[in-house]
Amino acid sequence: MKKIEAIIRTSKFEDVYEALTEIGIAFMTTYDVKGFGLEHSSSQVYRGATYNVGFIPRTKIEMTVTEDHVDEVVETILKVANTGKVGDGKIFIMDVEAVIRIRTGDVDELAL
Amino acid sequence: MKKIEAIIRTSKFEDVYEALTEIGIAFMTTYDVKGFGLEHSSSQVYRGATYNVGFIPRTKIEMTVTEDHVDEVVETILKVANTGKVGDGKIFIMDVEAVIRIRTGDVDELAL
Amino acid sequence: MKKIEAIIRTSKFEDVYEALTEIGIAFMTTYDVKGFGLEHSSSQVYRGATYNVGFIPRTKIEMTVTEDHVDEVVETILKVANTGKVGDGKIFIMDVEAVIRIRTGDVDELAL
Amino acid sequence: MSQELFVTNNVWMMVSIFLVFVMHLGFATLESGLARSKNTVNVLFKNSMIPAIGLITYALWGFSMMYPGESFAGGFFGFSNFGIPLPEGGETSAYNEGYTFWTDFLFQGMFAATAATIVSGAVAERIKLSAFIIFSILFVGLCYPIVGMWKWGGGFLNTLSIPFYDFAGSTLVHSVGGWGALAGIMLLGSRIGKYVDGKIKPIPGHSIPLATIGVFILWLGWFGFNGGSVLSADPGAVSRVLVMTSLAAAAGAIGGCLFSLIMFKASDITMVLNGILAGLVGITAGADQMGVTDSIIIGLVAGALVVLAVAFFDRIRIDDPVGALSVHLVCGIWGTLAVGIFGALAGIDQLISQLIGIGAIGVFSFVFAFAVWYVLKLTIGIRVSAREEIEGLDIHEHKMHAYPDFNGTGFEMSLDEKEMMIASNSRNHKEKEKPVVAE
Amino acid sequence: MSQELFVTNNVWMMVSIFLVFVMHLGFATLESGLARSKNTVNVLFKNSMIPAIGLITYALWGFSMMYPGESFAGGFFGFSNFGIPLPEGGETSAYNEGYTFWTDFLFQGMFAATAATIVSGAVAERIKLSAFIIFSILFVGLCYPIVGMWKWGGGFLNTLSIPFYDFAGSTLVHSVGGWGALAGIMLLGSRIGKYVDGKIKPIPGHSIPLATIGVFILWLGWFGFNGGSVLSADPGAVSRVLVMTSLAAAAGAIGGCLFSLIMFKASDITMVLNGILAGLVGITAGADQMGVTDSIIIGLVAGALVVLAVAFFDRIRIDDPVGALSVHLVCGIWGTLAVGIFGALAGIDQLISQLIGIGAIGVFSFVFAFAVWYVLKLTIGIRVSAREEIEGLDIHEHKMHAYPDFNGTGFEMSLDEKEMMIASNSRNHKEKEKPVVAE
Amino acid sequence: MSQELFVTNNVWMMVSIFLVFVMHLGFATLESGLARSKNTVNVLFKNSMIPAIGLITYALWGFSMMYPGESFAGGFFGFSNFGIPLPEGGETSAYNEGYTFWTDFLFQGMFAATAATIVSGAVAERIKLSAFIIFSILFVGLCYPIVGMWKWGGGFLNTLSIPFYDFAGSTLVHSVGGWGALAGIMLLGSRIGKYVDGKIKPIPGHSIPLATIGVFILWLGWFGFNGGSVLSADPGAVSRVLVMTSLAAAAGAIGGCLFSLIMFKASDITMVLNGILAGLVGITAGADQMGVTDSIIIGLVAGALVVLAVAFFDRIRIDDPVGALSVHLVCGIWGTLAVGIFGALAGIDQLISQLIGIGAIGVFSFVFAFAVWYVLKLTIGIRVSAREEIEGLDIHEHKMHAYPDFNGTGFEMSLDEKEMMIASNSRNHKEKEKPVVAE
Ligand SMILES: Nc1ncnc2c1ncn2[C@@H]1O[C@H](COP(=O)(O)OP(=O)(O)O)[C@@H](O)[C@H]1O
Ligand SMILES: Nc1ncnc2c1ncn2[C@@H]1O[C@H](COP(=O)(O)OP(=O)(O)O)[C@@H](O)[C@H]1O
Numbered sequence A, B, C: 001m002k003k004i005e006a007i008i009r010t011s012k013f014e015d016v017y018e019a020l021t022e023i024g025i026a027f028m029t030t031y032d033v034k035g036f037g038l039e040h041s042s043s044q045v046y047r048g049a050t051y052n053v054g055f056i057p058r059t060k061i062e063m064t065v066t067e068d069h070v071d072e073v074v075e076t077i078l079k080v081a082n083t084g085k086v087g088d089g090k091i092f093i094m095d096v097e098a099v100i101r102i103r104t105g106d107v108d109e110l111a112l
Numbered sequence D, E, F: 001m002s003q004e005l006f007v008t009n010n011v012w013m014m015v016s017i018f019l020v021f022v023m024h025l026g027f028a029t030l031e032s033g034l035a036r037s038k039n040t041v042n043v044l045f046k047n048s049m050i051p052a053i054g055l056i057t058y059a060l061w062g063f064s065m066m067y068p069g070e071s072f073a074g075g076f077f078g079f080s081n082f083g084i085p086l087p088e089g090g091e092t093s094a095y096n097e098g099y100t101f102w103t104d105f106l107f108q109g110m111f112a113a114t115a116a117t118i119v120s121g122a123v124a125e126r127i128k129l130s131a132f133i134i135f136s137i138l139f140v141g142l143c144y145p146i147v148g149m150w151k152w153g154g155g156f157l158n159t160l161s162i163p164f165y166d167f168a169g170s171t172l173v174h175s176v177g178g179w180g181a182l183a184g185i186m187l188l189g190s191r192i193g194k195y196v197d198g199k200i201k202p203i204p205g206h207s208i209p210l211a212t213i214g215v216f217i218l219w220l221g222w223f224g225f226n227g228g229s230v231l232s233a234d235p236g237a238v239s240r241v242l243v244m245t246s247l248a249a250a251a252g253a254i255g256g257c258l259f260s261l262i263m264f265k266a267s268d269i270t271m272v273l274n275g276i277l278a279g280l281v282g283i284t285a286g287a288d289q290m291g292v293t294d295s296i297i298i299g300l301v302a303g304a305l306v307v308l309a310v311a312f313f314d315r316i317r318i319d320d321p322v323g324a325l326s327v328h329l330v331c332g333i334w335g336t337l338a339v340g341i342f343g344a345l346a347g348i349d350q351l352i353s354q355l356i357g358i359g360a361i362g363v364f365s366f367v368f369a370f371a372v373w374y375v376l377k378l379t380i381g382i383r384v385s386a387r388e389e390i391e392g393l394d395i396h397e398h399k400m401h402a403y404p405d406f407n408g409t410g411f412e413m414s415l416d417e418k419e420m421m422i423a424s425n426s427r428n429h430k431e432k433e434k435p436v437v438a439e
């Protein structure tokens, strides 16, 4: 089983979510993160002084899937989350040794 | 060393935290995540229109432990976080290659 | 490629960020987490009763880098995030199997 | 009249000024509470500038355009002079037994800005700041005093054989604002993400406490809006007006509560709040003509109407974030009609006069506002870019966030995400560009 | 009396109406600020409906039950008629030298709803909305006017040889509310997670700014509550009352501040805020009878009392999220007793009359409220389910969040987690089901 | 004078009391809105205690030090007695035709606390609570009444051949507060992270809605501040003052808006809000002497001045989180000078008197405040530790968070992080310890 972590534009989240649902990915976990990369945040002004918070708010999606799903997931994200502009984000793939479903105690493939 | 990631019901967090403390797990890192899975959020109404935010707020617990602790941790979580209803969450286990304690520079087992 | 996860004092974040930028790390993702460890939070009082929220707010930094950068990153964090007091945090290193840049579809080293 | 009475009357009118003034705070909090946090600074900015603009334009020319005095008043337009020079005896009861010239100006000036405030909420979350400011100056500075003169300044509506009756401005203030808002919304189109694939997607306001504070303050302010419109401290008349105003507000709350419970199966606090305002707008035209039962009925009906109207405007894709149309336009009309149906003036002839007034003022205000919005749209543009709208007007128009400690950037919230995704769908971009009115 | 004085008196009384009205805003903000964000809509909903319910029931029958007039007043119960028909001369000084009939009704009507508002805060965060609304109607519509009549309507407390004295309602308003709250809390039980394993777990309110706004507004409102209770604009009496009210509030703040610093080693702002209210409630019964030193002492003692009372109620597991019992019940009693101890009326006989009044009204209000709550508990139930309580009343009773931009679902906050875990422990479920009073 | 007029005057003055009272709420919300969420409880705590401290010290000795009466007044210092014993006839028009003794005390007492409130905002986010409380007691209890007596109590500024003129306190209240604030900031130094490596780093306030509410409430309060300073309900004078006050506020908003747009290329709402206050402070010294045009000019200039002053103070590293110096000190001086430039009193001699008053009061207030702050600094210390400042005064001074549901600990926000990192740089620690004034 592989864990896929995708850091995407927050604005693309629902598109990605829907596309993944369509290809049969029912489970995922997401949270808001701050991204530092090539794209930079726009500056702010307060009482005459300018400043910059530095980061861009992004959404991180995590899902653990069986090996045979990895390619499809990656392709889907690439297709939907892409705008072609700097800041589209990245996908990381890692190995997962074991998965357990808390409700039933099912393990590994059964738990996905 | 293994990293254990558990996505549990937010309502179960303190139970799990206490149970893990009891079996000697002193370190963990947690944060709020949004979970998409089989359980769905209840609908909301605003000025006559109904809508659904789609996700359920969940808590993610991360802890890196030595191999020999993994089973005990998993069993503890299974016992305490289980309600038997859809939405109890999952546990993921991954390999960690190195750990360093920032304060002392201790590495691996010493750092846990 | 390796994923480096560092859990550090929130107060040290900008130092670490600047130091990493200086050694050429342009990409990272961060988010706020709650840390449970040896350091404990200070107690609060509300209407005569005392209580403790238990955790310390910390910042988690994630970055995926090529093998040859790992040591330098770790050393930099160790140097900058260290205060010598309990609560400085830890660094975890994991293997990453694949990386894809969403904008271009570049993979692995090219995507970093 | 004794000097003593004059002084007391004037004190009462000054208290009324304060109350009408706080309505601007009420609108500011209500409207910002019902908008999203990424547009909060923008809403508050507009609502802070409006009283300033209102008072200054009213001082420069508005007051003398609305109350030109007998010699300068025409049927449809009057004007005496620029500025507000103190007339002879303006500080004594020779000016009026109820108030000094200054009191008169300030009370009317505080009213004036209200009409623009109503528009502010309706066009919130996508209007361009500069366009709104220009619109406000013209709307408060020209439209409001012109139609105001028709009735309160002695114009043609006041000289009908059975004069049009609008005690404190259900039509002259609230509907006028409502028509301006309707024209604006029609030309602006709906917020991105509000109507998608033929479905209504709610965009909840970001702070119910702010909205609730706003409504309580508006109710408070209405004591001056209606109570001050007696134009003296006459104990019977004023206290009666206060009672009827309060009963209508209370009945409006109950009407809004029950009706939304029946229709939507939810105890929707925004409907209770809108219901209170609906009751208040509804009683405003005839607050001095109604009895206890009349007031309660007017309020109940207004409370129900506002719920229906919110649903109705959503169905026809008129996107009004704060319900300004439902409250001020619909219930403004209802209240004005109610003068012909209930209370001391009830009668078919009065009802006809009411319809004439509603129609004349409605047509003028709507056309005026539509023309201004339209010219603005063709010139500087009235709507921010999709990106600005998605990321929030605060960061783009003001380079600032309303709550920097809570969300560093103001657009990392779940709901925004939703719309951002929606915005990226081509079907939607089309929708955004298809306002109700063909251009 | 001259017409001029009548007009001025009436203006003053109308100003007092406005001030008492804003107290409802004060309660709404204070109570929502001291509750959690997941219950904010619920608290605000209740507090928005209360004035509406209060005014309408008072108009329908309450006013004539509380002030039935000499001919209809009994010792314990009186009633003249339904509705509020304008009596002859009701708009002139023939009705009263201080105010018109309408002013009278509205001033008293604004008071009426206060008692229910006090209950609202005390039972917050676990009460079922429907049960609360029904309770409010009965409490404001029956209990309050009945006991009010005993003193202010000319009933038996007013005809004691040395009449019970309660200037503006330390007992008639505040204690009555407090007793209703106590009965409710006893039958409801404490919030999940408040008392665990014999330990008190604080549940901090979600917004100190809201709570602070509430207290300032309440202080403001009290100027009308006490100042208006002079029932005329009599310069000496009213201004003296205002000074004593302010000094007691100021002393209450200082008392609450110092006492919580000594007892809890913390500068707890909620105790300063409660101290201000304690001072205000404390002075209310004798605001027109006290001197400067009396007022300061009464305020200081009230400020200290409120701190002790909060700790005391927590110890006996009476869970009162906003401190309503400590402020309104305890300091209401203290203020009423103070009339027999300090100021112009001080004396052992007066003290006895005060005790009679406190006792009679306390017993009636408590029994009335207990009975209503009890019947509601047996029928529709008064407490939401554990799940609703844990996830928040907002999403369950109102399907809405108070701050959707800040926490998409309203129950993903650290503190909530704590209780949710607590709720899942069996020991706790038991606790929740074991209210103070055996059923 | 007729009893009727006396009663009416007194009602007006009581209304003014209420309005001045709500200014404390205005300051509380404005200052907490412009501070960070981790210091919100602290700001609100101070602002809740200030009116209490102000009223009590004023009752104990302040009132009789400021208004000792002819027989006790000296040129520079007067004192009649401790406490506020009711003088003979104090409740009748024998005391004053405009108000009773009690009304007089309360109106002046509400004013008194204002000066300390101004200081509160300027030293916010790093001042030690205990030091601030002690300072406030001395500042409100001694400095304010002493300089107040110089003019309003009949002291030497009032007996100049051409008396110094300060209608409602541009100098006597606002500048006094401003000087106290300046002394405090100089000895305190700037907040950690405000000036780093020679660059100004903005520290945005945490809630624009709170700040906006504050400004609206302050404008409302100013109607009583200026309107009540007529000291009677004189219709012409009071209503004129209200109009000029409003026009100056409106012009201040426009001035602040335009000037910040030009200078900073941003529609900065905090500048509009400060502009409104600037206009209000500016008109305060001569509100009864100005005409319409004068008032608008004074307001516009004040609005522009405040923008310049904010930038100026930042450049000289005087860190004033809420802009109190820019608003109250700078525009207080501007307003006082304006009396010699515009309106009925304009003239070079008057201008000289104005300068004498500004200078005398400025020197005394600044020296007094500096001395108190300095002694406090040497003894108990006036600044919290760097750690307390970084983690927030709320959790350290009050062991509490203002918004526990939104950020469990109050110091996990992005901006704080920034400063914490900054604080950890040695260069910065030095900076913190290098206040403007060498010690
Ligand atoms: N190596 C990395 N490790 C961790 N996060 C990364 C890494 N590379 C990119 N990211 C995340 O992805 C986001 C987008 O990257 P960015 O460089 O701005 O765009 P692009 O993918 O188009 O080059 C960053 O803000 C950061 O959060
Ligand atoms: N394969 C997965 N990858 C990532 N997150 C998952 C995965 N499976 C489950 N989750 C997380 O666990 C939560 C609970 O899962 P759910 O299906 O609702 O319950 P159950 O575990 O009882 O089947 C989900 O909301 C999601 O956050």
Ligand SMILES: Nc1ncnc2c1ncn2[C@@H]1O[C@H](COP(=O)(O)OP(=O)(O)O)[C@@H](O)[C@H]1O
Residues within 6 Å of the ligand: B027, B028, B029, B030, B062, B063, B064, B065, B101, B102, B103, B112, C007, C034, C035, C036, C037, C038, C039, C056, C058, C085, C086, C087, C088, C089, C090
């Ligand atoms: N084994 C672990 N797994 C997950 N998180 C950990 C682990 N060890 C430490 N942490 C995180 O690092 C933080 C700092 O650890 P702590 O023990 O307080 O300090 P120190 O590193 O000085 O021993 C903790 O609050 C926790 O968030």
